[in-house]
Amino acid sequence: MRTMDTSASLCLASKLRSLGADAGDLDMVLHAVKGRARVAAGTDVVRAGDIVEHLTLLIGGMACSYKWSEDGGRSIRVFHHAGDFCDLYQYVLPECDSAIGVQALTDAVVAVINHRDMDQLLRRPKLALAFWRATMLEAAIYRKRLTTASRRSALERVSHLLCEQLARSEAAGIRCARLPISQIDVADATGISVVHVNRTIQTLRSLKALSEESHLEVIDRKLLAQVAKFDGRYLDMPRHLSGWAVRVE
Protein backbone atom coordinates (compact mmCIF):
# COMPACT_ATOMS: atom_id res chain seq x y z
CA MET A 1 0.00 0.00 0.00
CA ARG A 2 2.23 2.77 -1.19
CA THR A 3 -0.49 5.05 -2.44
CA MET A 4 -2.40 5.33 0.80
CA ASP A 5 -1.46 6.05 4.38
CA THR A 6 -2.99 4.33 7.35
CA SER A 7 -5.76 6.77 8.15
CA ALA A 8 -6.87 6.81 4.54
CA SER A 9 -7.15 3.07 4.20
CA LEU A 10 -8.75 2.91 7.62
CA CYS A 11 -11.63 5.26 6.93
CA LEU A 12 -12.29 3.88 3.48
CA ALA A 13 -11.99 0.28 4.59
CA SER A 14 -14.35 0.63 7.52
CA LYS A 15 -16.86 2.40 5.32
CA LEU A 16 -16.84 -0.23 2.58
CA ARG A 17 -16.79 -3.08 5.02
CA SER A 18 -19.85 -1.66 6.73
CA LEU A 19 -21.56 -1.62 3.34
CA GLY A 20 -20.98 -5.31 2.80
CA ALA A 21 -17.67 -5.54 0.94
CA ASP A 22 -15.27 -8.38 1.78
CA ALA A 23 -11.49 -8.41 2.27
CA GLY A 24 -10.71 -9.12 -1.38
CA ASP A 25 -12.95 -6.29 -2.45
CA LEU A 26 -11.21 -3.91 -0.09
CA ASP A 27 -7.83 -4.82 -1.43
CA MET A 28 -8.88 -4.09 -4.99
CA VAL A 29 -10.36 -0.76 -4.01
CA LEU A 30 -7.30 0.31 -2.05
CA HIS A 31 -5.15 -0.46 -5.07
CA ALA A 32 -7.38 1.70 -7.25
CA VAL A 33 -7.18 4.73 -4.97
CA LYS A 34 -4.69 7.24 -6.37
CA GLY A 35 -3.48 10.77 -6.00
CA ARG A 36 -3.78 11.68 -2.38
CA ALA A 37 -3.76 15.48 -1.93
CA ARG A 38 -4.26 18.20 0.66
CA VAL A 39 -6.87 20.89 0.14
CA ALA A 40 -7.10 24.09 2.17
CA ALA A 41 -10.34 25.08 3.88
CA GLY A 42 -12.57 27.17 1.67
CA THR A 43 -11.21 25.97 -1.67
CA ASP A 44 -13.05 23.81 -4.17
CA VAL A 45 -12.37 20.10 -4.24
CA VAL A 46 -14.53 19.55 -7.29
CA ARG A 47 -15.09 22.57 -9.46
CA ALA A 48 -18.66 23.11 -10.67
CA GLY A 49 -18.96 22.44 -14.38
CA ASP A 50 -15.80 20.39 -14.72
CA ILE A 51 -16.13 17.10 -16.49
CA VAL A 52 -14.52 14.64 -14.14
CA GLU A 53 -12.94 11.36 -15.19
CA HIS A 54 -12.51 10.17 -11.68
CA LEU A 55 -14.36 9.71 -8.46
CA THR A 56 -13.34 11.97 -5.60
CA LEU A 57 -12.95 10.50 -2.16
CA LEU A 58 -12.84 12.59 1.00
CA ILE A 59 -10.19 11.02 3.21
CA GLY A 60 -10.08 13.57 5.99
CA GLY A 61 -11.85 16.77 6.95
CA MET A 62 -15.29 17.98 6.02
CA ALA A 63 -16.73 19.35 2.79
CA CYS A 64 -20.05 20.22 1.18
CA SER A 65 -21.70 19.76 -2.20
CA TYR A 66 -23.29 22.96 -3.39
CA LYS A 67 -24.88 24.50 -6.41
CA TRP A 68 -25.47 28.07 -7.48
CA SER A 69 -29.14 28.78 -7.99
CA GLU A 70 -30.47 31.10 -10.68
CA ASP A 71 -30.93 33.96 -8.22
CA GLY A 72 -27.26 33.87 -7.27
CA GLY A 73 -27.69 32.12 -3.95
CA ARG A 74 -25.64 29.11 -2.97
CA SER A 75 -27.56 26.03 -2.04
CA ILE A 76 -25.81 23.27 -0.15
CA ARG A 77 -27.12 19.83 -1.02
CA VAL A 78 -25.22 17.72 1.44
CA PHE A 79 -22.23 17.75 3.74
CA HIS A 80 -19.42 15.25 3.32
CA HIS A 81 -17.45 13.61 6.09
CA ALA A 82 -14.26 11.55 6.10
CA GLY A 83 -14.76 8.39 4.05
CA ASP A 84 -17.51 9.80 1.84
CA PHE A 85 -17.51 9.71 -1.93
CA CYS A 86 -18.06 13.27 -3.10
CA ASP A 87 -19.24 12.66 -6.63
CA LEU A 88 -20.33 9.07 -7.04
CA TYR A 89 -23.36 10.34 -8.94
CA GLN A 90 -21.01 11.69 -11.63
CA TYR A 91 -19.85 8.16 -12.31
CA VAL A 92 -23.30 6.63 -12.30
CA LEU A 93 -24.94 9.43 -14.26
CA PRO A 94 -22.34 11.10 -16.41
CA GLU A 95 -23.19 14.55 -17.77
CA CYS A 96 -26.02 14.89 -15.31
CA ASP A 97 -25.87 17.79 -12.88
CA SER A 98 -22.30 18.76 -13.62
CA ALA A 99 -23.02 22.16 -12.12
CA ILE A 100 -22.41 20.85 -8.64
CA GLY A 101 -19.27 21.89 -6.84
CA VAL A 102 -17.65 20.48 -3.74
CA GLN A 103 -15.99 22.83 -1.30
CA ALA A 104 -13.75 21.95 1.62
CA LEU A 105 -15.07 23.32 4.92
CA THR A 106 -11.92 22.43 6.80
CA ASP A 107 -8.42 21.64 5.65
CA ALA A 108 -9.05 18.32 3.96
CA VAL A 109 -7.36 15.34 2.36
CA VAL A 110 -8.76 13.84 -0.82
CA ALA A 111 -7.93 11.00 -3.18
CA VAL A 112 -9.40 9.73 -6.42
CA ILE A 113 -10.42 6.55 -8.21
CA ASN A 114 -10.47 6.68 -12.01
CA HIS A 115 -13.76 5.89 -13.65
CA ARG A 116 -11.96 3.27 -15.74
CA ASP A 117 -10.86 1.50 -12.59
CA MET A 118 -14.38 1.73 -11.21
CA ASP A 119 -15.61 -0.27 -14.19
CA GLN A 120 -13.31 -3.06 -13.10
CA LEU A 121 -14.25 -2.81 -9.44
CA LEU A 122 -17.93 -3.13 -10.24
CA ARG A 123 -17.38 -6.55 -11.78
CA ARG A 124 -17.34 -7.79 -8.21
CA PRO A 125 -20.99 -8.19 -7.23
CA LYS A 126 -20.52 -7.49 -3.54
CA LEU A 127 -18.55 -4.38 -4.28
CA ALA A 128 -21.12 -3.16 -6.78
CA LEU A 129 -23.77 -3.60 -4.12
CA ALA A 130 -21.60 -1.76 -1.59
CA PHE A 131 -21.26 1.24 -3.89
CA TRP A 132 -24.95 1.09 -4.63
CA ARG A 133 -25.63 1.15 -0.93
CA ALA A 134 -23.40 4.16 -0.48
CA THR A 135 -25.56 6.12 -2.89
CA MET A 136 -28.70 4.80 -1.24
CA LEU A 137 -27.46 6.06 2.07
CA GLU A 138 -27.09 9.48 0.53
CA ALA A 139 -30.57 9.17 -0.96
CA ALA A 140 -31.89 8.31 2.50
CA ILE A 141 -30.39 11.57 3.75
CA TYR A 142 -32.13 13.49 0.98
CA ARG A 143 -35.42 11.79 1.70
CA LYS A 144 -35.20 12.55 5.37
CA ARG A 145 -34.27 16.12 4.75
CA LEU A 146 -37.09 16.44 2.29
CA THR A 147 -39.71 15.72 4.92
CA THR A 148 -38.06 17.84 7.57
CA ALA A 149 -37.47 20.69 5.12
CA SER A 150 -41.02 21.15 3.97
CA ARG A 151 -42.91 20.41 7.11
CA ARG A 152 -40.92 21.54 10.10
CA SER A 153 -40.08 24.80 11.81
CA ALA A 154 -36.76 26.56 11.49
CA LEU A 155 -35.80 25.40 14.98
CA GLU A 156 -36.36 21.78 14.08
CA ARG A 157 -34.65 22.07 10.73
CA VAL A 158 -31.53 23.70 12.08
CA SER A 159 -31.20 21.37 15.01
CA HIS A 160 -31.89 18.37 12.78
CA LEU A 161 -29.12 19.44 10.45
CA LEU A 162 -26.70 19.74 13.35
CA CYS A 163 -27.73 16.35 14.73
CA GLU A 164 -27.20 14.76 11.36
CA GLN A 165 -23.73 16.18 10.92
CA LEU A 166 -22.77 15.23 14.45
CA ALA A 167 -23.98 11.67 13.95
CA ARG A 168 -22.23 11.33 10.63
CA SER A 169 -18.96 12.77 11.77
CA GLU A 170 -19.11 10.34 14.66
CA ALA A 171 -19.85 7.48 12.28
CA ALA A 172 -16.67 8.55 10.48
CA GLY A 173 -14.76 8.14 13.72
CA ILE A 174 -14.59 11.78 14.74
CA ARG A 175 -15.93 12.59 18.16
CA CYS A 176 -15.99 16.34 18.36
CA ALA A 177 -18.89 18.51 19.50
CA ARG A 178 -17.71 21.48 17.49
CA LEU A 179 -18.86 21.63 13.89
CA PRO A 180 -16.77 23.50 11.30
CA ILE A 181 -19.87 25.07 9.77
CA SER A 182 -20.73 28.76 9.58
CA GLN A 183 -24.22 30.13 10.09
CA ILE A 184 -24.17 31.01 6.41
CA ASP A 185 -23.54 27.35 5.60
CA VAL A 186 -26.49 26.38 7.76
CA ALA A 187 -28.67 28.91 5.98
CA ASP A 188 -27.58 27.67 2.55
CA ALA A 189 -28.16 24.07 3.57
CA THR A 190 -31.58 24.56 5.14
CA GLY A 191 -32.96 27.27 2.88
CA ILE A 192 -33.60 29.51 5.88
CA SER A 193 -32.37 33.11 5.79
CA VAL A 194 -29.11 33.87 7.56
CA VAL A 195 -30.81 36.29 9.89
CA HIS A 196 -33.32 33.72 10.99
CA VAL A 197 -30.67 31.03 11.33
CA ASN A 198 -28.90 33.36 13.69
CA ARG A 199 -31.98 33.86 15.83
CA THR A 200 -32.66 30.13 15.76
CA ILE A 201 -29.16 29.37 16.95
CA GLN A 202 -29.58 31.89 19.71
CA THR A 203 -32.70 30.08 20.79
CA LEU A 204 -30.73 26.83 20.87
CA ARG A 205 -28.07 28.59 22.92
CA SER A 206 -30.62 29.87 25.39
CA LEU A 207 -31.90 26.30 25.67
CA LYS A 208 -28.33 25.29 26.56
CA ALA A 209 -28.16 22.93 23.61
CA LEU A 210 -25.38 24.93 21.98
CA SER A 211 -22.48 26.73 23.61
CA GLU A 212 -22.52 30.50 23.91
CA GLU A 213 -19.45 30.94 21.73
CA SER A 214 -19.87 32.24 18.23
CA HIS A 215 -18.84 29.00 16.56
CA LEU A 216 -21.15 26.01 16.47
CA GLU A 217 -20.59 23.72 19.42
CA VAL A 218 -23.09 21.24 20.72
CA ILE A 219 -23.15 20.92 24.49
CA ASP A 220 -26.36 18.94 24.99
CA ARG A 221 -26.81 16.36 22.29
CA LYS A 222 -29.81 14.77 23.88
CA LEU A 223 -31.68 18.02 24.13
CA LEU A 224 -30.72 18.93 20.59
CA ALA A 225 -31.94 15.58 19.29
CA GLN A 226 -35.17 16.05 21.19
CA VAL A 227 -35.76 19.50 19.76
CA ALA A 228 -34.91 18.19 16.29
CA LYS A 229 -37.10 15.10 16.69
CA PHE A 230 -33.96 13.42 15.41
CA ASP A 231 -34.08 9.70 14.82
CA GLY A 232 -30.69 8.70 13.50
CA ARG A 233 -31.73 5.24 12.37
CA TYR A 234 -31.88 6.36 8.78
CA LEU A 235 -28.13 6.74 8.97
CA ASP A 236 -27.55 3.47 10.77
CA MET A 237 -27.78 1.19 7.79
CA PRO A 238 -24.09 0.38 7.76
CA ARG A 239 -24.32 -0.78 11.34
CA HIS A 240 -27.14 -3.14 10.48
CA LEU A 241 -25.35 -4.61 7.52
CA SER A 242 -22.16 -5.18 9.37
CA GLY A 243 -23.92 -6.62 12.38
CA TRP A 244 -22.36 -4.18 14.75
CA ALA A 245 -23.82 -3.55 18.14
CA VAL A 246 -26.68 -1.11 18.15
CA ARG A 247 -25.59 2.26 19.38
CA VAL A 248 -26.58 3.14 22.89
CA GLU A 249 -27.26 6.86 23.14
Added chain:
Amino acid sequence: MRTMDTSASLCLASKLRSLGADAGDLDMVLHAVKGRARVAAGTDVVRAGDIVEHLTLLIGGMACSYKWSEDGGRSIRVFHHAGDFCDLYQYVLPECDSAIGVQALTDAVVAVINHRDMDQLLRRPKLALAFWRATMLEAAIYRKRLTTASRRSALERVSHLLCEQLARSEAAGIRCARLPISQIDVADATGISVVHVNRTIQTLRSLKALSEESHLEVIDRKLLAQVAKFDGRYLDMPRHLSGWAVRVE
Protein backbone atom coordinates in the same frame (compact mmCIF):
# COMPACT_ATOMS: atom_id res chain seq x y z
CA MET B 1 -42.98 -14.80 -22.16
CA ARG B 2 -45.93 -16.32 -20.42
CA THR B 3 -45.73 -14.30 -17.27
CA MET B 4 -45.95 -10.89 -18.89
CA ASP B 5 -48.20 -9.30 -21.43
CA THR B 6 -47.03 -6.94 -24.13
CA SER B 7 -47.56 -3.64 -22.37
CA ALA B 8 -45.76 -4.91 -19.29
CA SER B 9 -42.69 -6.07 -21.11
CA LEU B 10 -42.77 -2.90 -23.17
CA CYS B 11 -42.70 -0.43 -20.33
CA LEU B 12 -40.14 -2.37 -18.35
CA ALA B 13 -37.96 -3.07 -21.35
CA SER B 14 -37.85 0.53 -22.52
CA LYS B 15 -37.02 1.66 -19.01
CA LEU B 16 -34.16 -0.77 -18.52
CA ARG B 17 -32.83 -0.25 -21.99
CA SER B 18 -32.75 3.49 -21.40
CA LEU B 19 -30.70 2.79 -18.28
CA GLY B 20 -28.05 0.90 -20.21
CA ALA B 21 -29.13 -2.75 -20.09
CA ASP B 22 -28.63 -4.93 -23.18
CA ALA B 23 -30.93 -7.47 -24.84
CA GLY B 24 -29.64 -10.43 -22.83
CA ASP B 25 -30.14 -8.49 -19.62
CA LEU B 26 -33.70 -7.68 -20.57
CA ASP B 27 -34.48 -11.28 -21.27
CA MET B 28 -33.28 -12.36 -17.86
CA VAL B 29 -35.26 -9.64 -16.15
CA LEU B 30 -38.45 -10.46 -18.00
CA HIS B 31 -38.10 -14.09 -16.95
CA ALA B 32 -37.74 -13.02 -13.34
CA VAL B 33 -40.87 -10.90 -13.32
CA LYS B 34 -43.71 -12.81 -11.68
CA GLY B 35 -47.20 -12.41 -10.33
CA ARG B 36 -48.90 -9.78 -12.37
CA ALA B 37 -51.93 -8.36 -10.52
CA ARG B 38 -54.54 -5.66 -10.68
CA VAL B 39 -54.93 -3.17 -7.84
CA ALA B 40 -57.88 -0.81 -7.38
CA ALA B 41 -57.35 2.91 -6.99
CA GLY B 42 -56.93 3.92 -3.36
CA THR B 43 -55.68 0.58 -2.06
CA ASP B 44 -52.18 -0.18 -0.84
CA VAL B 45 -49.75 -1.87 -3.19
CA VAL B 46 -47.10 -2.19 -0.52
CA ARG B 47 -48.33 -2.10 3.03
CA ALA B 48 -46.31 0.01 5.44
CA GLY B 49 -44.41 -2.13 7.91
CA ASP B 50 -44.55 -5.34 5.90
CA ILE B 51 -41.27 -7.11 5.40
CA VAL B 52 -41.13 -7.72 1.70
CA GLU B 53 -39.21 -10.51 0.04
CA HIS B 54 -39.71 -9.15 -3.41
CA LEU B 55 -39.38 -6.01 -5.41
CA THR B 56 -42.62 -4.42 -6.58
CA LEU B 57 -42.88 -3.14 -10.09
CA LEU B 58 -45.56 -0.73 -11.26
CA ILE B 59 -46.61 -1.92 -14.72
CA GLY B 60 -49.51 0.42 -15.33
CA GLY B 61 -51.25 3.29 -13.57
CA MET B 62 -49.90 5.70 -11.01
CA ALA B 63 -49.03 5.32 -7.33
CA CYS B 64 -47.27 7.13 -4.50
CA SER B 65 -44.87 6.24 -1.72
CA TYR B 66 -45.97 7.71 1.56
CA LYS B 67 -45.23 7.61 5.22
CA TRP B 68 -47.23 8.51 8.29
CA SER B 69 -45.50 11.18 10.32
CA GLU B 70 -45.58 11.32 14.12
CA ASP B 71 -48.31 13.93 14.13
CA GLY B 72 -50.65 11.72 12.14
CA GLY B 73 -50.20 13.46 8.80
CA ARG B 74 -49.42 11.58 5.62
CA SER B 75 -46.31 12.63 3.81
CA ILE B 76 -45.85 11.58 0.21
CA ARG B 77 -42.23 11.02 -0.70
CA VAL B 78 -42.53 10.39 -4.39
CA PHE B 79 -45.02 9.50 -7.08
CA HIS B 80 -44.61 6.37 -9.18
CA HIS B 81 -45.39 6.01 -12.86
CA ALA B 82 -45.66 3.01 -15.16
CA GLY B 83 -42.33 1.20 -15.32
CA ASP B 84 -41.10 2.40 -11.92
CA PHE B 85 -39.78 0.18 -9.18
CA CYS B 86 -41.74 0.99 -6.05
CA ASP B 87 -39.44 -0.37 -3.38
CA LEU B 88 -35.99 -0.90 -4.81
CA TYR B 89 -34.59 0.65 -1.65
CA GLN B 90 -36.02 -2.26 0.34
CA TYR B 91 -33.80 -4.62 -1.60
CA VAL B 92 -30.69 -2.49 -1.31
CA LEU B 93 -31.21 -1.54 2.30
CA PRO B 94 -33.21 -4.28 3.99
CA GLU B 95 -34.89 -3.33 7.28
CA CYS B 96 -34.37 0.32 6.61
CA ASP B 97 -37.45 2.50 6.43
CA SER B 98 -39.97 -0.32 6.32
CA ALA B 99 -42.61 2.14 7.46
CA ILE B 100 -43.15 3.33 3.92
CA GLY B 101 -46.31 2.33 2.12
CA VAL B 102 -47.20 2.51 -1.53
CA GLN B 103 -50.72 3.41 -2.53
CA ALA B 104 -52.31 3.19 -5.97
CA LEU B 105 -53.69 6.53 -7.14
CA THR B 106 -55.43 5.01 -10.14
CA ASP B 107 -56.43 1.46 -10.93
CA ALA B 108 -53.02 -0.07 -11.41
CA VAL B 109 -51.19 -3.20 -12.52
CA VAL B 110 -48.22 -4.46 -10.57
CA ALA B 111 -45.77 -7.35 -10.75
CA VAL B 112 -42.90 -8.54 -8.59
CA ILE B 113 -39.33 -9.79 -8.77
CA ASN B 114 -38.15 -11.94 -5.88
CA HIS B 115 -35.12 -10.68 -3.99
CA ARG B 116 -33.48 -14.06 -4.58
CA ASP B 117 -33.82 -13.59 -8.32
CA MET B 118 -32.46 -10.07 -8.00
CA ASP B 119 -29.27 -11.52 -6.53
CA GLN B 120 -28.84 -13.46 -9.75
CA LEU B 121 -29.71 -10.53 -11.98
CA LEU B 122 -27.10 -8.36 -10.33
CA ARG B 123 -24.33 -10.72 -11.38
CA ARG B 124 -24.61 -9.06 -14.76
CA PRO B 125 -22.57 -5.87 -14.45
CA LYS B 126 -24.57 -3.84 -16.94
CA LEU B 127 -27.78 -4.79 -15.26
CA ALA B 128 -26.42 -3.95 -11.84
CA LEU B 129 -25.46 -0.55 -13.16
CA ALA B 130 -28.92 -0.12 -14.69
CA PHE B 131 -30.61 -0.78 -11.36
CA TRP B 132 -28.15 1.50 -9.66
CA ARG B 133 -29.04 4.20 -12.13
CA ALA B 134 -32.73 3.71 -11.47
CA THR B 135 -32.17 4.54 -7.82
CA MET B 136 -29.95 7.45 -8.75
CA LEU B 137 -32.71 8.85 -10.88
CA GLU B 138 -34.97 8.70 -7.88
CA ALA B 139 -32.29 10.36 -5.79
CA ALA B 140 -32.05 13.12 -8.39
CA ILE B 141 -35.76 13.71 -7.93
CA TYR B 142 -35.30 13.97 -4.19
CA ARG B 143 -32.41 16.36 -4.59
CA LYS B 144 -34.34 18.56 -6.94
CA ARG B 145 -37.35 18.59 -4.72
CA LEU B 146 -35.16 19.37 -1.73
CA THR B 147 -33.99 22.64 -3.22
CA THR B 148 -37.42 23.63 -4.48
CA ALA B 149 -39.07 22.62 -1.23
CA SER B 150 -37.01 24.73 1.10
CA ARG B 151 -36.43 27.78 -1.02
CA ARG B 152 -39.40 28.40 -3.25
CA SER B 153 -42.91 29.79 -2.88
CA ALA B 154 -46.02 27.65 -2.76
CA LEU B 155 -46.84 28.62 -6.33
CA GLU B 156 -43.49 27.40 -7.58
CA ARG B 157 -43.56 24.25 -5.51
CA VAL B 158 -47.01 23.18 -6.62
CA SER B 159 -46.40 23.94 -10.27
CA HIS B 160 -43.02 22.24 -10.12
CA LEU B 161 -44.63 19.12 -8.73
CA LEU B 162 -47.18 19.10 -11.52
CA CYS B 163 -44.51 19.63 -14.16
CA GLU B 164 -42.48 16.78 -12.76
CA GLN B 165 -45.39 14.35 -12.80
CA LEU B 166 -46.39 15.40 -16.29
CA ALA B 167 -42.86 14.94 -17.58
CA ARG B 168 -42.49 11.57 -15.91
CA SER B 169 -45.82 10.22 -17.06
CA GLU B 170 -44.84 11.27 -20.54
CA ALA B 171 -41.49 9.55 -20.19
CA ALA B 172 -43.50 6.45 -19.33
CA GLY B 173 -45.35 6.81 -22.61
CA ILE B 174 -48.53 8.39 -21.30
CA ARG B 175 -49.50 11.64 -22.90
CA CYS B 176 -52.37 12.98 -20.87
CA ALA B 177 -52.73 16.47 -19.45
CA ARG B 178 -54.97 15.33 -16.63
CA LEU B 179 -53.24 14.12 -13.49
CA PRO B 180 -54.95 11.61 -11.20
CA ILE B 181 -53.89 13.50 -8.10
CA SER B 182 -56.13 15.18 -5.52
CA GLN B 183 -55.33 18.51 -3.91
CA ILE B 184 -54.80 16.58 -0.70
CA ASP B 185 -52.14 14.51 -2.44
CA VAL B 186 -50.44 17.69 -3.60
CA ALA B 187 -50.53 19.04 -0.06
CA ASP B 188 -49.08 15.85 1.38
CA ALA B 189 -46.37 15.78 -1.28
CA THR B 190 -45.33 19.42 -0.97
CA GLY B 191 -45.84 19.95 2.74
CA ILE B 192 -48.15 22.87 2.05
CA SER B 193 -51.54 23.00 3.80
CA VAL B 194 -54.54 21.80 1.81
CA VAL B 195 -56.17 25.18 2.07
CA HIS B 196 -53.19 26.94 0.64
CA VAL B 197 -52.77 24.34 -2.09
CA ASN B 198 -56.31 25.13 -3.11
CA ARG B 199 -55.64 28.84 -3.31
CA THR B 200 -52.43 28.17 -5.22
CA ILE B 201 -54.23 26.02 -7.75
CA GLN B 202 -56.79 28.74 -8.18
CA THR B 203 -54.01 31.15 -8.96
CA LEU B 204 -52.71 28.73 -11.58
CA ARG B 205 -56.22 28.51 -12.99
CA SER B 206 -56.56 32.26 -13.21
CA LEU B 207 -53.24 32.27 -15.04
CA LYS B 208 -54.80 29.80 -17.51
CA ALA B 209 -52.14 27.21 -16.74
CA LEU B 210 -54.70 24.78 -15.33
CA SER B 211 -58.23 24.12 -16.49
CA GLU B 212 -61.16 25.50 -14.50
CA GLU B 213 -62.50 22.06 -13.68
CA SER B 214 -62.09 20.70 -10.20
CA HIS B 215 -59.69 17.95 -11.20
CA LEU B 216 -56.09 18.70 -12.08
CA GLU B 217 -55.66 19.31 -15.78
CA VAL B 218 -52.79 21.20 -17.33
CA ILE B 219 -53.77 23.34 -20.30
CA ASP B 220 -50.63 25.44 -20.71
CA ARG B 221 -47.53 23.40 -20.07
CA LYS B 222 -45.15 26.09 -21.15
CA LEU B 223 -46.61 28.63 -18.79
CA LEU B 224 -46.68 26.12 -15.98
CA ALA B 225 -43.04 25.24 -16.56
CA GLN B 226 -42.19 28.93 -16.59
CA VAL B 227 -43.99 29.58 -13.31
CA ALA B 228 -42.33 26.52 -11.81
CA LYS B 229 -38.88 27.43 -13.14
CA PHE B 230 -38.98 23.81 -14.24
CA ASP B 231 -35.93 22.40 -15.94
CA GLY B 232 -36.67 18.78 -16.72
CA ARG B 233 -33.11 17.84 -17.55
CA TYR B 234 -32.65 16.20 -14.17
CA LEU B 235 -35.13 13.59 -15.36
CA ASP B 236 -33.61 13.20 -18.80
CA MET B 237 -30.75 10.97 -17.83
CA PRO B 238 -32.20 7.87 -19.51
CA ARG B 239 -32.38 9.73 -22.79
CA HIS B 240 -28.74 10.66 -22.56
CA LEU B 241 -27.64 7.16 -21.78
CA SER B 242 -29.59 5.61 -24.58
CA GLY B 243 -28.42 8.21 -27.07
CA TRP B 244 -31.96 9.11 -27.98
CA ALA B 245 -32.73 12.36 -29.67
CA VAL B 246 -33.03 15.29 -27.32
CA ARG B 247 -36.62 16.14 -26.67
CA VAL B 248 -37.96 19.16 -28.49
CA GLU B 249 -40.50 20.95 -26.34
Added chain:
DNA sequence: CGTGCTGTTGAGGACGATCAATGACGGTGG
Protein backbone atom coordinates in the same frame (compact mmCIF):
# COMPACT_ATOMS: atom_id res chain seq x y z
C1' DC C 1 -6.19 51.54 9.23
C1' DG C 2 -9.24 50.30 5.80
C1' DT C 3 -11.55 46.12 3.75
C1' DG C 4 -14.18 42.02 3.86
C1' DC C 5 -16.40 38.34 6.11
C1' DT C 6 -19.25 36.52 9.77
C1' DG C 7 -22.25 37.26 13.43
C1' DT C 8 -25.85 40.12 15.72
C1' DT C 9 -29.91 43.16 16.42
C1' DG C 10 -34.25 45.86 15.16
C1' DA C 11 -38.51 46.88 12.58
C1' DG C 12 -42.00 45.99 9.09
C1' DG C 13 -44.41 43.10 6.18
C1' DA C 14 -45.54 38.97 3.26
C1' DC C 15 -46.55 34.33 2.99
C1' DG C 16 -48.68 30.51 4.42
C1' DA C 17 -50.79 27.84 8.67
C1' DT C 18 -54.83 27.19 11.22
C1' DC C 19 -59.63 27.23 12.44
C1' DA C 20 -64.15 27.14 10.91
C1' DA C 21 -67.90 26.69 7.71
C1' DT C 22 -69.99 25.75 3.34
C1' DG C 23 -70.56 23.62 -1.25
C1' DA C 24 -70.31 19.87 -4.62
C1' DC C 25 -70.50 15.10 -5.68
C1' DG C 26 -70.99 10.15 -5.50
C1' DG C 27 -72.43 6.18 -3.00
C1' DT C 28 -75.52 3.71 0.20
C1' DG C 29 -79.53 2.31 2.37
C1' DG C 30 -84.25 3.30 3.25
Added chain:
DNA sequence: CCACCGTCATTGATCGTCCTCAACAGCACG
Protein backbone atom coordinates in the same frame (compact mmCIF):
# COMPACT_ATOMS: atom_id res chain seq x y z
C1' DC D 1 -86.62 8.71 -5.32
C1' DC D 2 -84.61 10.82 -1.44
C1' DA D 3 -82.14 11.39 3.03
C1' DC D 4 -77.74 10.54 4.76
C1' DC D 5 -72.90 10.22 4.76
C1' DG D 6 -67.99 10.66 3.47
C1' DT D 7 -64.64 12.75 0.66
C1' DC D 8 -62.84 16.49 -1.75
C1' DA D 9 -62.98 21.34 -3.06
C1' DT D 10 -63.72 26.04 -1.70
C1' DT D 11 -64.01 30.42 0.98
C1' DG D 12 -63.22 33.78 4.88
C1' DA D 13 -60.73 35.47 8.90
C1' DT D 14 -57.00 35.53 12.03
C1' DC D 15 -52.41 34.85 13.42
C1' DG D 16 -47.59 33.35 13.63
C1' DT D 17 -43.33 32.30 11.34
C1' DC D 18 -39.97 33.75 8.75
C1' DC D 19 -38.19 37.02 5.01
C1' DT D 20 -36.33 41.45 3.85
C1' DC D 21 -34.01 45.58 4.51
C1' DA D 22 -30.86 48.06 7.18
C1' DA D 23 -27.36 48.94 10.39
C1' DC D 24 -23.59 47.76 13.36
C1' DA D 25 -19.97 44.93 16.00
C1' DG D 26 -16.09 41.74 16.12
C1' DC D 27 -12.31 39.81 13.86
C1' DA D 28 -8.70 38.45 10.46
C1' DC D 29 -6.42 40.16 6.59
C1' DG D 30 -3.45 42.92 3.80
